[in-house]
Amino acid sequence: MIVSSAKPFEEIIKLLKDEDDIFIIGCGACAAKLHVGGEPEVLNMRQRLEEAGKHVVGWCIPSAACSVASFDSLVKKNPVIKEAKSILVMACGSGVSIVSKVAETPVYPSNNTESLGGRSQGEVVPELCxxxxxxxxxxxxxxxxxxxxxxxxxxxxxxxxxxxxxxxxxxxxxxxxxxxxxxxxxxxxxxxxxxxxxxxxxx
Ligand code: SF4
Ligand code: SF4
Known part of the structure; x- marks a missing residue:
């Protein structure tokens, strides 16, 4: 498991200061398990961005943000992503990098990637490898x-x-x-x- 944590919202807003029409991509793998990129966090991010005056065109949670085949595969499931002028990825740096590889728009990270760790008995164990x-x-x-x-x-x-x-x-x-x-x-x-x-x- 890649261990990542959520950036402060103020930092995300600063990153997105010149952006609007944002599409949010979460991650159904590590980030969801760590509660920094699953559905509740993505919906919360959408609400906070909208409260901050940003237009969120949509969101999705692929099974793993670091395993996106192509932009077309994202469009197929989420046609609205074509309207986005920027993408916010709620996943580790690998997820951000893979989405950047397939997307034409700017892609921003909402998380800080910390280490290769794991989870045991309900606890996150960082820096294992x-x-x-x-x-x-x-x-x-x-x-x-x-x-x-x-x-x-x-x-x-x-x-x-x-x-x-x-x-x-x-x-x-x-x-x-x-x-x-x-x-x-x-x-x-x-x-x-x-x-x-x-x-x-x-x-
Ligand atoms: S040997 Fe033990 S005390 Fe010394 S730096 Fe490594 S973990 Fe820390
Ligand atoms: S030796 Fe340690 S750092 Fe190297 S792959 Fe194995 S667990 Fe990871």
Missing amino acids: AMCGDCKVYYFGGICPKGQCPKQLLNGPCGGSIEGKCEVDPEKDCVWELIFERLEKIGRLDLLEKIWTCEKAEG
Whole structure:
């Protein structure tokens, strides 16, 4: 899941200051699950834009904003989009980029894209993976220090953690504590004997 959050409305209005006849595109995937691009948020955005004096020509929520085949495919389901002079995408940067690729009009983002994360037990878990293109997360018990350690340390903790919390971000647990606990639990502490010699961990 791509984790994104809603920009402040004031910022969106500033972005759209020279625009009118806006079409809003939400996202039925990550952004909907995160409540920043599903139907309630899109309808709320339409209302707020109209209250701010903007004309909203219509809206839609494709199954995923990052997977739009063509502008024609959007028109087929939402003919009114042809009247739009600009598009506001309530999704992550991938969704904005894909819509920009197919649309002739200017396309604006309503969200800030933050990280590759997930959701578990009703909670959003951000920054799980740094998308390094060379996955070695197994060696760390499924908890990635490239994504979750601010210093991206691959050979153990920095030593600055206090009571299990990260010295860079005391709100978070030190990921190396979590890695150790996890490897201990699955009986694979031996994996810690491996020394990683470069940033792009070689296994
Ligand atoms: S090693 Fe970490 S950053 Fe790289 S792909 Fe795997 S989980 Fe993502
Ligand atoms: S305290 Fe832990 S998570 Fe924080 S920077 Fe040091 S090793 Fe990384």
